[in-house]
């Protein structure tokens with residue numbers, strides 16, 4: 606499928622316009638779905654809905670068009686700092702691949718540099734690039750970890766994600782307060798003391 610994005614070399618693209626053909630094709634499918642669900646697609650409020658949904662879904666799934674490794678490389682700086690760097694409470698809005706319903710929460714990312722640091726915002730951009738795809742929380746966690754490990758080659762990476770899955774709240778088992786936590790670590794974070802320091806720092810308010 607062809608997308609029209611305003612890209613640049615930093616690996617992320619600003620989506621503020623959508624390929625007309627793709628949007629129309631996706632919109633036609635949503636119009637069909639609405640009809641099958643018993644809606645009158647000609648009533649005023651719904652006339653533009655298929656196109657709106659088509660744009661919204663392209664926005665929510667724009668991660669496929671992004672290059673998270675390039676995002677990190679775009680702001681890699683030589684630096685001797687070899688202590689933990691943590692960016693915590695990064696909001697996550699993703700879609701579960703089973704129901705295409707949102708899962709929403711926070712990511713906490715830490716790494717210990719090994720000659721290079723990266724721009725702090727790039728960590729959040731990497732999280733978004735993987736979150737804006739059809740996901741499961743486990744894979745999202747590991748992809749963020751692997752991307753940072755591969756690109757920055759730090760002494761270790763730690764990723765913890767806490768999220769609520771709307772597919773478990775609005776439907777199905779309907780548990781309104783359950784929170785799923787996933788974590789993945791490399792290198793220095795495999796040592797209990799280092800991992801505990803990370804957990805303590807992300808837990809402090």
Ligand SMILES: Nc1nc2c(ncn2[C@@H]2O[C@H](COP(=O)(O)OP(=O)(O)OP(=O)(O)O)[C@@H](O)[C@H]2O)c(=O)[nH]1
Pocket residue numbers: 701702703740741742743770772773776777778
């Ligand atoms: N491991 C994992 N499971 C997820 C995630 N998001 C949604 N799920 C689960 O995916 C499973 C899909 O199970 P199925 O039995 O195929 O689907 P279902 O009949 O709709 O299941 P229920 O949600 O139990 O009604 C459910 O247990 C969801 O809770 C995720 O990020 N990770």
Ligand SMILES: [Zn+2]
Pocket residue numbers: 701702703704705706770772773
């Ligand atoms: Zn789901």
